[in-house]
Amino acid sequence: xxxxxxxxxxxxxxxxxxxxxxxxxxxxxxxxxxxxxxxxxxxxxxxxxxxxxxxxxxxxxxxxxxxxxxxxxxxxxxxxxxxxxxxxxxxxxxxxxxxxxxxxxxxxxxxxxxxxxxxxxxxxxxxxxxxxxxxxxxxxxxxxxxxxxxxxxxxxxxxxxxxxxxxxxxxxxxxxxxxxxxxxxxxxxxxxxxxxxxxxxxxxxxxxxxxxxxxxxxxxxxxxxxxxxxxxxxxxxxxxxxxxxxxxxxxxxxxxxxxxxxxxxxxxxxxxxxxxxxxxxxxxxxxxxxxxxxxxxxxxxxxxxxxxxxxxxxxxxxxxxxxxxxxxxxxxxxxxxxxxxxxxxxxxxxxxxxxxxxxxxxxxxxxxxxxxxx
Amino acid sequence: xxxxxxxxxxxxxxxxxxxxxxxxxxxxxxxxxxxxxxxxxxxxxxxxxxxxxxxxxxxxxxxxxxxxxxxxxxxxxxxxxxxxxxxxxxxxxxxxxxxxxxxxxxxxxxxxxxxxxxxxxxxxxxxxxxxxxxxxxxxxxxxxxxxxxxxxxxxxxxxxxxxxxxxxxxxxxxxxxxxxxxxxxxxxxxxxxxxxxxxxxxxxxxxxxxxxxxxxxxxxxxxxxxxxxxxxxxxxxxxxxxxxxxxxxxxxxxxxxxxx
Numbered sequence: 001x002x003x004x005x006x007x008x009x010x011x012x013x014x015x016x017x018x019x020x021x022x023x024x025x026x027x028x029x030x031x032x033x034x035x036x037x038x039x040x041x042x043x044x045x046x047x048x049x050x051x052x053x054x055x056x057x058x059x060x061x062x063x064x065x066x067x068x069x070x071x072x073x074x075x076x077x078x079x080x081x082x083x084x085x086x087x088x089x090x091x092x093x094x095x096x097x098x099x100x101x102x103x104x105x106x107x108x109x110x111x112x113x114x115x116x117x118x119x120x121x122x123x124x125x126x127x128x129x130x131x132x133x134x135x136x137x138x139x140x141x142x143x144x145x146x147x148x149x150x151x152x153x154x155x156x157x158x159x160x161x162x163x164x165x166x167x168x169x170x171x172x173x174x175x176x177x178x179x180x181x182x183x184x185x186x187x188x189x190x191x192x193x194x195x196x197x198x199x200x201x202x203x204x205x206x207x208x209x210x211x212x213x214x215x216x217x218x219x220x221x222x223x224x225x226x227x228x229x230x231x232x233x234x235x236x237x238x239x240x241x242x243x244x245x246x247x248x249x250x251x252x253x254x255x256x257x258x259x260x261x262x263x264x265x266x267x268x269x270x271x272x273x274x275x276x277x278x279x280x281x282x283x284x285x286x287x288x289x290x291x292x293x294x295x296x297x298x299x300x301x302x303x304x305x306x307x308x309x310x311x312x313x314x315x316x317x318x319x320x321x322x323x324x325x326x327x328x329x330x331x332x333x334x335x336x337x338x339x340x341x342x343x344x345x346x347x348x349x350x351x352x353x354x355x356x357x358x359x360x361x362x363x364x365x366x367x368x369x370x371x372x373x374x
Numbered sequence: 375x376x377x378x379x380x381x382x383x384x385x386x387x388x389x390x391x392x393x394x395x396x397x398x399x400x401x402x403x404x405x406x407x408x409x410x411x412x413x414x415x416x417x418x419x420x421x422x423x424x425x426x427x428x429x430x431x432x433x434x435x436x437x438x439x440x441x442x443x444x445x446x447x448x449x450x451x452x453x454x455x456x457x458x459x460x461x462x463x464x465x466x467x468x469x470x471x472x473x474x475x476x477x478x479x480x481x482x483x484x485x486x487x488x489x490x491x492x493x494x495x496x497x498x499x500x501x502x503x504x505x506x507x508x509x510x511x512x513x514x515x516x517x518x519x520x521x522x523x524x525x526x527x528x529x530x531x532x533x534x535x536x537x538x539x540x541x542x543x544x545x546x547x548x549x550x551x552x553x554x555x556x557x558x559x560x561x562x563x564x565x566x567x568x569x570x571x572x573x574x575x576x577x578x579x580x581x582x583x584x585x586x587x588x589x590x591x592x593x594x595x596x597x598x599x600x601x602x603x604x605x606x607x608x609x610x611x612x613x614x615x616x617x618x619x620x621x622x623x624x625x626x627x628x629x630x631x632x633x634x
Contacts, residue, residue: 033609033610038543039543039547057622057625057628058622058623058624058625061622061624061625062624065624250548253513253548279628280625280628283625283628307627311624311627314624315624315625
């Protein structure tokens with residue numbers, strides 16, 4: 001592996017045209033060879049994502065299942081998000097929090113966040129993910145740290161999915177009890193990224209691209225990434241996401257690399273999804289990720305319907321959310337604001353646990369507890 | 375394969391078989407062994423060096439690149455001293471670190487080896503540490519600036535093959551340095567297997583020196599290393615082809631048609 005100091009430099013070894021050519025030239029023989037390897041190269045991963053692999057979907061699923069059982073057993077981790085602020089200065093064309101969307105907004109004080117968090121903790125949740133929009137003056141790193149510190153006593157693990165921060169910010173948050181990090185690149189197509197995020201701090205593609213690098217350097221235990229499927233051609237963002245995980249895993253061996261696979265609906269709000277990913281491609285993606293990064297957790301969100309989420313667990317998904325609300329203050333406080341996106345799986349924690357058990361798997365409420373904080 | 379060059383410590387090597395100088399019935403065999411092996415790198419224990427063109431050095435062909443080793447060193451400090459002696463003796467600035475304080479199994483001490491690596495890199499040596507195939511020791515050596523790492527396939531001198539195959543595979547995958555499998559390789563097929571796995575080179579001494587026909591065995595190892603390397607570069611085919619599956623228990627829910 002020709003390691004580079006930054007993911008941007010590593011990714012540059014596979015220009016877009018080369019990726020397209022690799023996909024187009026992948027053969028069934030390469031697919032089958034990849035399915036029989038213990039350790040896959042980026043080329044093998046591309047073969048599994050390519051159209052040549054489509055007829056082998058069941059074999060891929062069997063391989064993914066075997067690898068998942070080997071590394072994770074029959075255990076599925078559960079978490080839930082808490083949205084603490086939906087004020088946002090960004091103009092993401094596809095997002096419900098887009099600053100141009102004239103809708104009621106809400107920003108929880110740390111005390112209000114605690115009340116919401118209490119309601120979540122009472123559900124039985126132990127792993128929580130704190131989310132905000134990008135409004136650095138209102139939802140500053142210090143505010144995020146205060147919220148996390150305030151709610152940490154209620155949970156075993158606190159993760160963040162906020163805007164792009166500095167390494168020092170992440171180090172500060174780690175001191176407040178944060179142990180995991182999630183950030184979606186949305187798309188690895190820099191040009192498209194610029195169009196999708198025309199203004200606001202999120203416009204800076206390169207800064208966002210190295211955000212997981214900064215989180216890993218700051219010592220956060222788990223670093224989660226993902227592309228928002230549907231923005232760019234499937235094969236491009238799917239390959240780059242896997243490559244990103246591959247590079248992080250190699251560059252930061254102490255970090256748990258986590259993958260998320262958010263997929264846009266064909267008609268998501270007013271945004272026209274040009275590259276909708278169908279169900280077969282979606283399953284192919286998850287299988288390929290599992291084969292390429294056998295030890296990475298894979299999260300599937302409530303964007304997906306219950307039946308899809310349930311079918312994905314025996315294949316390779318190891319982490320799911322439950323009891324989800326994407327609205328700020330959506331649990332205990334009176335919420336009059338809209339969520340970030342429409343969710344398709346409204347199951348409570350108890351219902352989700354029952355579904356997981358029904359599949360012959362164990363729902364795991366607590367998988368980790370950090371014992372370091374200020 | 376003609377342009378398949380191993381870049382190591384500023385040198386460009388065409389042969390991926392490193393050989394040794396110990397255990398021969400007569401040192402006078404060494405030139406012929408070097409020729410039969412097609413080797414370019416040869417290791418020699420500093421403890422056996424007597425001075426320019428005397429003793430064992432007098433039998434090493436001039437074109438060979440010397441890789442003096444610190445055999446006999448029990449600590450990093452002793453290894454550093456031996457390395458400096460080697461350089462002063464005109465053996466160049468390559469050094470294979472051996473830090474071994476266990477005389478029964480001759481297993482390398484990872485902690486002392488990593489320390490010696492760090493010290494000798496700072497002294498300007500091209501350092502090739504001999505290690506157990508331990509990921510953390512390998513990482514420490516890599517971070518310290520080693521030019522390659524030399525994990526053992528089995529305890530030295532045992533000719534027992536790639537007993538540490540799983541761990542070697544991990545180093546090959548994880549360490550961004552040439553992995554030179556050293557110690558334990560007893561048969562050409564084992565060297566071939568190491569090369570097929572992606573090792574950058576093999577160092578073979580006992581298996582050649584202890585063969586009834588060391589020169590023929592040296593040639594056999596040369597061919598085996600070349601074959602393994604060629605196979606690695608070509609890419610191994612699939613072990614088996616899954617064939618058709620009668621049913622689709624995991625993906626049947628998707629149906630045959632694509633549905634967005």
